[in-house]
Amino acid sequence: MKKVICFLLIVMLVFLPSCKTVSDTDSGFDNNTKTGKVFTGDINDKKFTRFRQSDYCSHCQFVQTYKGCYYCKNRFIYFSSDGISKYMKLCSKPDCLHNDRDENCNAYANTHLIAYYDRYIYYISVCQNSYWLCRMSMDGTDHKNIKPIASAKEGCTAFFEHGYLYYYKGFLGLLGNVNTAIYKTAVFDNSESVVVLDVKDKGIAVDDFAWFYPQDGYIYIYSYSPETEYSLCRYSMETGKWSDFVNTEMCCQSVFTEENKVYWYLFDDGFYEYTYETGITKRVADAVAEGFYAISYNDEYIYAFQYSDKRDSGVAPMFYIYDRQYKLIDSVLIDIEMEDYILSVYLTELEDYVLLTSSLINKPPDYYLLKSEFGSGDIKVRKIGE
Numbered sequence: 001m002k003k004v005i006c007f008l009l010i011v012m013l014v015f016l017p018s019c020k021t022v023s024d025t026d027s028g029f030d031n032n033t034k035t036g037k038v039f040t041g042d043i044n045d046k047k048f049t050r051f052r053q054s055d056y057c058s059h060c061q062f063v064q065t066y067k068g069c070y071y072c073k074n075r076f077i078y079f080s081s082d083g084i085s086k087y088m089k090l091c092s093k094p095d096c097l098h099n100d101r102d103e104n105c106n107a108y109a110n111t112h113l114i115a116y117y118d119r120y121i122y123y124i125s126v127c128q129n130s131y132w133l134c135r136m137s138m139d140g141t142d143h144k145n146i147k148p149i150a151s152a153k154e155g156c157t158a159f160f161e162h163g164y165l166y167y168y169k170g171f172l173g174l175l176g177n178v179n180t181a182i183y184k185t186a187v188f189d190n191s192e193s194v195v196v197l198d199v200k201d202k203g204i205a206v207d208d209f210a211w212f213y214p215q216d217g218y219i220y221i222y223s224y225s226p227e228t229e230y231s232l233c234r235y236s237m238e239t240g241k242w243s244d245f246v247n248t249e250m251c252c253q254s255v256f257t258e259e260n261k262v263y264w265y266l267f268d269d270g271f272y273e274y275t276y277e278t279g280i281t282k283r284v285a286d287a288v289a290e291g292f293y294a295i296s297y298n299d300e301y302i303y304a305f306q307y308s309d310k311r312d313s314g315v316a317p318m319f320y321i322y323d324r325q326y327k328l329i330d331s332v333l334i335d336i337e338m339e340d341y342i343l344s345v346y347l348t349e350l351e352d353y354v355l356l357t358s359s360l361i362n363k364p365p366d367y368y369l370l371k372s373e374f375g376s377g378d379i380k381v382r383k384i385g386e
């Protein structure tokens, strides 16, 4: 059961090898991006370009910007100006029906992976038998191919952070991978990709290489073995040094990494912390309750939300809110009809809201909680767009 949530994440990142003919295949750099090695946008953008480790949709599926929120679902881009108004397909063409695989629809990007950087939305799409880094304007117009990053045959597992794309040539989590390197490339110019690291250097065999993500100058790597389950290590892009392994047992979605510590949760057991400086793992708090709870760690809160081992269980998920010292602040029953009770009801959080979904697979967020109600003992589950 431990692998359920992680499995979902991986499935959703697999790209379908259908081809959207992107409207403009020149490299399309304007004067602002041609030589833009240095970040030239608003410094506050850094918030919007950070890797969203705590999201329960797939990573790089939800993007917050100064204009509003973008959400990538079933290969379309949706937009909500404030995060809690209805998520609409990002296309303003008057006669467009926004149909699936309609290459003329501005919202259709044939992608599962988006990011914001310096006034553009970037995405990965399959075209001409390759995975391409592409971009579009923030209003959905002007799609451009920037550079190919992997062949369709190789496959691609990729994440954005701070204007760079980090990627692996293959589908991590699935069998049959042959590569062990992770590449990095800038989104803002057409420079070549470079190899950041090779997991072989840390003694990780290709079949054990389970997952990775970039975060604040590190690449975090999960390896898997049947005896110990998941173990985490990190590579510093600044010093070129690897950390020791931390045996979290869980993969990334119930684990949270920071500069000094690693945090994770084990079912029917409790919360754990590992400190890099001492190399010591401690069990720091008891389990939420019996059963399956997924955990999301955020700046101020820890959310624990129930899910089921049955798709149609009909059991409304409980949602617990803790502070970062594991003190229970409040809880609420999310009494909505879920399309699939195996999936997470929690999607992400914004400054003032927690976004929920009745269908992680098929819909943009459709419910939310107000953080200002946390601690009141009377948290309401609100419908997005109402």
Ligand SMILES: [Zn+2]
Pocket: 091, 092, 093, 096, 097, 098, 099, 104, 105, 106, 107
């Ligand atoms: Zn359209």
